[in-house]
Amino acid sequence: MTAPAVLSRSDSTRPSEPGASGPEAARPAAAVPAGARAAAYEHVLHRLVRRELRVLAGLSAWAAPDDPARTAALTAHADLVGRLLLQHHTMERDLLWPALLRALPAGDAERARERVADWTLRCARLDHLLRDISTAARQWAVAGTDPARTAFARACLGLADAVDRHTADEEHDLLPLLPALPAGDWAAITAAAGCGLTGRERMFVLGLALEDACPGERARLLAALSPATRLAWRLTGRRRYRAAVVRLRGEPPAA
Secondary structure: OOHHHHHOOOOOEEOOOOOOOOHHHHEEHHHOOHHHHHHHHHHHHHHHHHHHHHHHHHHHHHOOOOOHHHHHHHHHHHHHHHHHHHHHHHHHHHHHHHHHHHHOOHHHHHHHHHHHHHHHHHHHHHHHHHHHHHHHHHHHHHHOOHHHHHHHHHHHHHHHHHHHHHHHHHHHHOHHHHHHOOHHHHHHHHHHOOOOOOHHHHHHHHHHHHHOOOHHHHHHHHHOOOHHHHHHHHHHHHHHHHHHHHHHHOOOOOO
16 A cells, blocks of 8 residues: 555545535546546645644644653654655656656646756755754754754754645646546556555554545545455554554644
8 A cells, every 4th residue: 555545546536626525525536537636646645744744843842852752753753754755756756747748738748847847856955854854853862952852843844834835836836737647647656656654654644644634535545445454444543543643742633
C-alpha cells in the first residue's frame, strides 16, 4: 500500500472536488476522470502535510527542551511527515508531471513545462528545508536545550510557511491541467509510486488523511484499501491512531 494508493486509488467513490459532500461526492470512480482523481489525491496530501507541519511547530514551541521522550516523539513525527513529503515530490517529479506534459497539446505543454520548471526549483528548496529540520532534530536530541528546541520549532514553522505558498501555487497553476491526464497514465502512476513506510506508519498516514476528510473523501480513501486492510483499520487501526494522536498532541483527533 503506497501513499498514492492510500490517498488516490478507488474502486467506488470520491468527491467531485476538494471539500465536496453529498450525492455528487459519491459518484462511481469509473465515472470520474483520472485527472480529477489525481487532483483529489494532491489536495488531500497537501492538506495533510500543511496541517501536520503547523501542529509540529506549535507542539515543539511548548515542549520541555530536556525531555528525551517528548523530543523523540516530536522529531519522529517530523521525520515521518518529511519522508511522506519527499516521496510525494518524487512521485510528482518522476511520474506525474512527465505524464501530464505528454498528455497536453503542444501549445499547452510548452506553457505547462515552464510551470513545472518553476515547481521543480521551488520543490528543491523545500527539500533543503526538510534537511534543515532533520539537522535541527538531531541537535535537539543531543543538546536537550531551549535554543535547540526553539531552532527545531522555527524550522518546522518555516517549512510550513513555504509549503503553504508552494502548494497554493501548485494548486492554482498545475492541478487545473490534470483533467488532460489519461486514465491509464494515472493508474500506472499509482502502481509505480514507491513507499518506504512501515505497515504501522501507513496505517497512521491513513488516519492523518481521514482526520479532516469530507464524507466523500473518507469513502474514497477507505475504498482504496484491500478488504483485509479496511477490516484492520476498523478493528484496531482507528483505535491505535486515536491513541497515537493523543500521545502526540495531548488531545484526540478532530474526527
